[in-house]
Amino acid sequence: MAYKKRLDGRKFDELRPMEAKVGVIKNAAGSAYFKIGKTTAYAAVYGPKDLYPRFLKNPKKGILRCNYNMMPFSGSGDRVRPGPSRRSREISLVTTNALLPVVDLDGVPNSVVDVFIELPQTDAGSRCAGICAASMALADAGIIMKDLVGAISVGIVDGQVLIDLDYPEEAYAEGDVADVPIAYIPSTDEFSLLQMDGKISQKDLIKGLELAKKGANQIIEIQRKALRQKFEVQK
């Protein structure tokens, strides 16, 4: 085990500094901004509104549609070509599935709730940051929710289990890296996003997921605080 000290000096169970705000986009029904380290995400919710084309409608309940997009200048290397890519479409899909278990759209049949996620700046963990912003934006829009969702990545860098990998850690060349982005629903103690790149033992994975739960709970605390700041009546 060679990774004894993190490149940015954090403890192994320490998340990068975070910032959360809700109601940042006036045109939207609900919106939020989430920053973790150097990754920033905006999310805006539009709807519930009538869904077209009509064959997509579900007469039993409303549908949730998330769209993840990196701004063209948000990558640390070359410009990101605008428009959907295979990567962004897949992330949009897993983002929708990460949030679906907590939203209750039974009361709005035939309609759609659109969530647009935009990232101006990225440094690993962008899908998780997007989910965190979207979770707050949905709450801000007054969508009925059973819980908030906290998303974070855990993983292994050269044998060490740790939380919230930044880009230099994801790209760590001197040892194996595994990256496991998750989304966690505290009230039911369930995971609604689970992806994995790299190699990890079953034991380390479980250890990582336990660590992820703690991190997700910290994130949700920050989400709650941001929502309270907007909605709590000032005394």
Place this chain on the structure above:
Amino acid sequence: MNNEKQDHVLFYLKNGLRYDGRKKEEYREIEVETGISKSAEGSARVKFGDTQVLAGVKFEIGKPYPDKQEEGTMMIMAELLPLSSSKFESGPPGIQAIELARVVDRGIRESGAIDYKKLCIKPGELVWTIIVDILPINDAGNLFDTAALAAMLAIKNAKFPKLNGDKIDYKTHTKEKIPLIEEPVSITVLKIGEHFIVDPVPDEEEVLDARLTVALTNDSVICAMQKGGEHPLSMDDIKTMIEIATKKSKELRKHLG
């Protein structure tokens, strides 16, 4: 055209009033911030009231245009994100986004703002390309002027990445800035009935008869224009609109820093 809404807007304008209480030639509160994205080589955020636009600069290298072998190039793009308004839909840039990008592009290009000769790495073979992307976060009117200001601020904020042979090392930034000769500003004047206004909100944009975007150099020389809207303009209209634009450009220029 929404006639009832236009009557309503006109009724107020006749009394020298606008929906948000401003005067006809008054801008909303303007806020600018640079360096808002560390991933970009240059970036800016511009707010006119509730309208908020981001602009970011990325550098690429490539072949020069065949007719300009010793000059670098610039490209300005805009996307009207569905995040920023329910009016915008997902998909490739529509005509509105294309017009926005091209009008901002012409204002900067035709002013001669950038010294393209200094963007040449190897004549005929390798030159820098500056790509500016404009993205609204919230569209509450006047994307033309906010986008032009954001683009110019992002260009001024940009620092070249290091060049290793014919590859860009994005991780290492030099202190070198984009060589600028001019710093144009753009002002859009709207004509609604007999009235001329600046910095419109969406309710006003929806009922405009015509608009004129005027880009001006440091010395207030007109360097690009674009007329929009379905109604034609008379000679007197054009004169008045250019006068308003010239006057307001001095105010807007202060925000270029």
